Amino acid sequence: MVEQVVVIGAGVYGAAVAAELTRRGARVTVVDAGAPGAGTSSATFSWTNANGGKKPRAYHDLNVGGMEAHRRLARDMSGSDWYHEGGNLEWGGDDAEREELIRKVDTVLGYGYEARWLTRADVLRLEPDMNPAELTADEIAYFPTEGWVEPVRLIGHLLSNSSAEQVWNDAVVGFETADGLVRSVRLASGQRLPADAVVNCAGPQAAKVARLAGLDLPMRNRRGVLIYTAPVAVSVSRVIRAPRVDLRPDGGGRILLHTHAVDDAARVSATGEIAVDQAAVDKVVEAGCALYPGIRAANIESVRVGERPIPGDGLPVLGPAPELSNFYFAVSHSGVTLSLYAGGLLAAEVLGENHTEELAAFRYDRL
Numbered sequence: 001m002v003e004q005v006v007v008i009g010a011g012v013y014g015a016a017v018a019a020e021l022t023r024r025g026a027r028v029t030v031v032d033a034g035a036p037g038a039g040t041s042s043a044t045f046s047w048t049n050a051n052g053g054k055k056p057r058a059y060h061d062l063n064v065g066g067m068e069a070h071r072r073l074a075r076d077m078s079g080s081d082w083y084h085e086g087g088n089l090e091w092g093g094d095d096a097e098r099e100e101l102i103r104k105v106d107t108v109l110g111y112g113y114e115a116r117w118l119t120r121a122d123v124l125r126l127e128p129d130m131n132p133a134e135l136t137a138d139e140i141a142y143f144p145t146e147g148w149v150e151p152v153r154l155i156g157h158l159l160s161n162s163s164a165e166q167v168w169n170d171a172v173v174g175f176e177t178a179d180g181l182v183r184s185v186r187l188a189s190g191q192r193l194p195a196d197a198v199v200n201c202a203g204p205q206a207a208k209v210a211r212l213a214g215l216d217l218p219m220r221n222r223r224g225v226l227i228y229t230a231p232v233a234v235s236v237s238r239v240i241r242a243p244r245v246d247l248r249p250d251g252g253g254r255i256l257l258h259t260h261a262v263d264d265a266a267r268v269s270a271t272g273e274i275a276v277d278q279a280a281v282d283k284v285v286e287a288g289c290a291l292y293p294g295i296r297a298a299n300i301e302s303v304r305v306g307e308r309p310i311p312g313d314g315l316p317v318l319g320p321a322p323e324l325s326n327f328y329f330a331v332s333h334s335g336v337t338l339s340l341y342a343g344g345l346l347a348a349e350v351l352g353e354n355h356t357e358e359l360a361a362f363r364y365d366r367l
């Protein structure tokens with residue numbers, strides 16, 4: 001019987017798994033090598049979505065489950081102002097992008113996902129500070145159930161409402177195993193935590209943690225660059241995915257800007273220092289200012305680099321390792337969208353429930 005669980009990592013996944021395990025009555029210790037929420041979960045665009053007809057269908061459904069889990073938690077828990085369901089506006093910059101968007105909208109509508117077409121005038125009613133010249137006249141897709149999350153506040157909320165014991169600034173450095181089971185977890189401080197089960201929620205470090213238990217987890221992590229303005233009096237009320245820039249509000253009047261192209265501007269030196277090419281950052285900021293001219297009044301307050309935890313085939317890894325059957329994984333990209341729901345299902349499995357129906361496509365042994 002599983003009574004004592006060690007959760008490794010206190011990002012969105014670790015916090016979600018720990019919260020659900022304790023809610024179900026398990027004794028839980030959450031361990032993080034640093035501070036809670038200081039990993040990828042603090043450097044992310046954190047857009048909640050199942051946008052794009054994510055494949056396979058089970059992956060789309062898992063993302064929809066994630067969106068619903070955020071909505072439910074925000075509704076049921078007081079003080080849940082970390083969740084912002086303002087929808088997402090998206091349009092193409094040329095014919096090819098417009099056609100791709102039409103295909104995408106058709107696909108998600110076919111899945112029963114909410115999407116509708118707006119005109120420029122509709123959009124300006126929602127986003128009055130947007131420059132009309134940057135918008136197409138019509139064919140602007142609106143996905144009303146999408147939103148964004150303040151992940152570090154979510155993590156704080158989940159941990160403070162759980163009875164999990166918390167161990168910070170102490171890395172997991174090894175496991176004691178016997179008879180195909182993990183028996184205890186060793187920490188850098190020398191502490192040893194007995195465990196009936198462990199959950200690897202170490203995000204981009206998940207492969208390293210798996211190796212400590214003799215398990216191979218293929219990963220192809222990818223860095224991303226996020227640009228934060230200082231507080232500025234511009235009305236941006238939702239996720240915007242324009243042809244040259246993605247942006248959203250980031251609380252306190254800040255605006256967060258990103259493009260997929262700027263991700264390549266992060267360079268890691270031989271000694272591990274990360275630098276970001278300023279010209280690439282300037283290009284994103286310029287696109288943001290063209291879209292919302294009011295952003296010109298703001299300085300860039302910070303540029304952060306996050307590392308996406310991406311399992312080898314791009315899909316989540318959720319479930320046990322057959323060769324070490326009480327060692328579980330909760331690792332994925334899109335973790336902000338997914339973690340509440342996927343982490344909840346995984347926690348239920350650790351305690352004996354079976355969620356094969358939802359999780360069959362995401363098992364460790366497929367890799």
Ligand SMILES: Cc1cc2nc3c(=O)[nH]c(=O)nc-3n(C[C@H](O)[C@H](O)[C@H](O)COP(=O)(O)OP(=O)(O)OC[C@H]3O[C@@H](n4cnc5c(N)ncnc54)[C@H](O)[C@@H]3O)c2cc1C
Pocket residue numbers: 008009010011012013014031032033034035036037038039040041042043044045046047048049170171172173201202203204205206209222223224225226305306307308309330331332333334335336337338
């Ligand atoms: C640029 C960018 C944009 C993104 N955009 C989105 C988006 O729009 N929507 C979305 O849903 N997702 C998005 N993501 C992905 C999402 O942010 C991640 O999937 C999610 O934050 C991962 O959370 P996690 O809990 O798995 O990892 P993390 O937040 O990294 O947490 C892992 C924790 O494990 C700890 N740890 C590591 N090794 C050890 C060890 N040996 N012992 C103890 N602790 C350890 C770390 O210190 C860390 O705190 C984006 C990511 C990036 C980088």
